[in-house]
Amino acid sequence: MMFSTSFSKCFIGISILSSLLSPVLSAANTSPNSTSDPRIIYYHGTLTERGKHISLLPLINNSSDIVVSHLILASLQVWPPGNEFEGLNVWTGGWDTPINASNLTEFWSDKAQLQKNGIKVIGSLLGSYPSMQLANESTWEQEYKYLHDGLKTHDFDGIDLDIEDANPQRTPRSITLNNTIRLIDSIRKDFGPDFLITMSPVASCLSSKCSSQGCISGFDYKALEQQRGKDIAFYNAQFYNGFGDANTPQCYEDIVSNGFAPEKVVMGVPSSPSSTECSGWVPWDQLQKTLKALNTKYLAFGGVFGWEYFDSEPGGQTAPWEWSQLMAQWLGVSNATNVKPRKETACKSKNAVKFRA
Numbered sequence: 001m002m003f004s005t006s007f008s009k010c011f012i013g014i015s016i017l018s019s020l021l022s023p024v025l026s027a028a029n030t031s032p033n034s035t036s037d038p039r040i041i042y043y044h045g046t047l048t049e050r051g052k053h054i055s056l057l058p059l060i061n062n063s064s065d066i067v068v069s070h071l072i073l074a075s076l077q078v079w080p081p082g083n084e085f086e087g088l089n090v091w092t093g094g095w096d097t098p099i100n101a102s103n104l105t106e107f108w109s110d111k112a113q114l115q116k117n118g119i120k121v122i123g124s125l126l127g128s129y130p131s132m133q134l135a136n137e138s139t140w141e142q143e144y145k146y147l148h149d150g151l152k153t154h155d156f157d158g159i160d161l162d163i164e165d166a167n168p169q170r171t172p173r174s175i176t177l178n179n180t181i182r183l184i185d186s187i188r189k190d191f192g193p194d195f196l197i198t199m200s201p202v203a204s205c206l207s208s209k210c211s212s213q214g215c216i217s218g219f220d221y222k223a224l225e226q227q228r229g230k231d232i233a234f235y236n237a238q239f240y241n242g243f244g245d246a247n248t249p250q251c252y253e254d255i256v257s258n259g260f261a262p263e264k265v266v267m268g269v270p271s272s273p274s275s276t277e278c279s280g281w282v283p284w285d286q287l288q289k290t291l292k293a294l295n296t297k298y299l300a301f302g303g304v305f306g307w308e309y310f311d312s313e314p315g316g317q318t319a320p321w322e323w324s325q326l327m328a329q330w331l332g333v334s335n336a337t338n339v340k341p342r343k344e345t346a347c348k349s350k351n352a353v354k355f356r357a
């Protein structure tokens with residue numbers, strides 16, 4: 001996920017922006033069933049636009065056509081003791097919004113409605129910078145407490161670990177594999193077996209064949225999968241910004257060949273060209289071909305995520321839910337309404353870049 005902003009270092013790669021019902025994994029340590037529908041996921045990073053709350057209710061307001069399985073809030077960040085914004089914060093266009101801020105009230109209300117309708121809501125944590133990888137024993141405990149209390153108080157169904165800061169363009173420091181495992185173990189112990197723990201690596205972290213740009217998490221996901229795969233519900237792999245490609249099934253197939261089960265790998269794509277300044281934008285016909293091929297090839301294709309909700313095409317800002325309906329049709333998820341791209345969605349960015357810090 002990449003947040004599109006010139007926000008300086010504090011912000012992690014996320015352009016966040018940049019990462020489903022039943023789905024699939026109700027318990028993190030059971031393997032998904034091949035009869036489950038592929039996940040359809042929205043990352044949600046823009047909570048307000050010009051002061052106006054972005055409603056999530058269109059995703060559930062027609063009882064017969066709920067197709068989204070997960071909504072992932074992007075993003076949470078823990079600021080360490082002593083920081084001006086100490087505690088758990090939510091991105092609202094800046095990192096200065098405490099989790100209990102009054103301008104999040106409408107989001108929490110929508111979130112509860114989604115959950116009542118079977119959509120799992122996950123909080124994405126920008127896990128590598130600036131605090132947890134630098135934490136010593138005493139600050140780690142305090143930072144974990146902030147995270148724990150925020151996830152509990154706001155009744156999240158899971159956490160997504162978005163670790164993408166070992167990018168040499170930003171900082172070589174990153175959270176270590178050991179600290180990631182420590183975090184996963186603490187969460188599993190405190191939140192129980194059904195709590196979803198997901199990761200959102202760039203695709204090239206799951207197969208080096210996906211891109212000559214390497215992994216930007218600072219550790220090897222195969223080692224993580226070997227050690228804690230049973231705790232990781234699925235991987236929201238970013239197939240954009242030059243770290244992967246959704247124009248063909250190849251990169252996804254390389255990831256599967258590299259040992260990752262297709263039911264655990266979600267193909268992440270921009271749901272609007274502007275969300276990644278066109279980087280990784282795939283024309284509708286092409287994306288449809290890729291997704292249908294993967295869904296046919298693998299009995300339990302892991303699904304698709306869109307970055308990000310508020311301006312998702314083909315509906316754009318007036319109908320961002322249409323993207324999920326389109327994905328649902330292509331993936332054969334029941335009850336999708338008959339949304340069609342009215343025309344090809346043009347890449348409108350003048351400055352397409354490979355990666356935004």
Ligand SMILES: *[C@@H]1O[C@H](CO)[C@@H](O)[C@H](O)[C@H]1NC(C)=O
Binds near residue numbers: 030031032033034035
């Ligand atoms: C999913 O279905 C398969 C085949 O029907 C079955 O063998 C497997 O145990 C099921 N997996 C789970 C996690 O329920």
Ligand SMILES: *[C@@H]1O[C@H](CO)[C@@H](O)[C@H](O)[C@H]1NC(C)=O
Binds near residue numbers: 057058061062
């Ligand atoms: C669902 O929400 C959309 C967008 O707000 C609206 O256009 C549509 O009429 C709503 N449908 C129902 C059944 O409320």
Ligand SMILES: *[C@@H]1O[C@H](CO)[C@@H](O)[C@H](O)[C@H]1NC(C)=O
Binds near residue numbers: 058061065321325
């Ligand atoms: C709800 O129904 C309206 C009217 O049929 C449709 O325009 C809209 O796309 C639907 N909402 C969702 C989330 O599918």
Ligand SMILES: *[C@@H]1O[C@H](CO)[C@@H](O)[C@H](O)[C@H]1NC(C)=O
Binds near residue numbers: 063064065066334335
């Ligand atoms: C699909 O629509 C039918 C009939 O309206 C409804 O009973 C069923 O629950 C819906 N399924 C999903 C997955 O929304």
Ligand SMILES: *[C@@H]1O[C@H](CO)[C@@H](O)[C@H](O)[C@H]1NC(C)=O
Binds near residue numbers: 048
């Ligand atoms: C939300 O409120 C916090 C303070 O509680 C503020 O710092 C932040 O800028 C606000 N966000 C928006 C989008 O208004």
Ligand SMILES: *[C@@H]1O[C@H](CO)[C@@H](O)[C@H](O)[C@H]1NC(C)=O
Binds near residue numbers: 100101
């Ligand atoms: C948020 O929590 C902090 C720390 O507990 C408290 O000082 C602050 O008053 C709370 N803000 C709101 C809006 O509830």
Ligand SMILES: *[C@@H]1O[C@H](CO)[C@@H](O)[C@H](O)[C@H]1NC(C)=O
Binds near residue numbers: 082136137138139
């Ligand atoms: C831990 O780090 C904090 C913040 O950098 C520092 O104030 C504190 O002294 C450190 N504690 C230990 C035990 O090193």
Ligand SMILES: *[C@@H]1O[C@H](CO)[C@@H](O)[C@H](O)[C@H]1NC(C)=O
Binds near residue numbers: 178
């Ligand atoms: C990671 O943890 C393991 C097991 O506790 C330990 O043996 C290993 O030395 C640690 N690695 C690093 C780099 O700290």
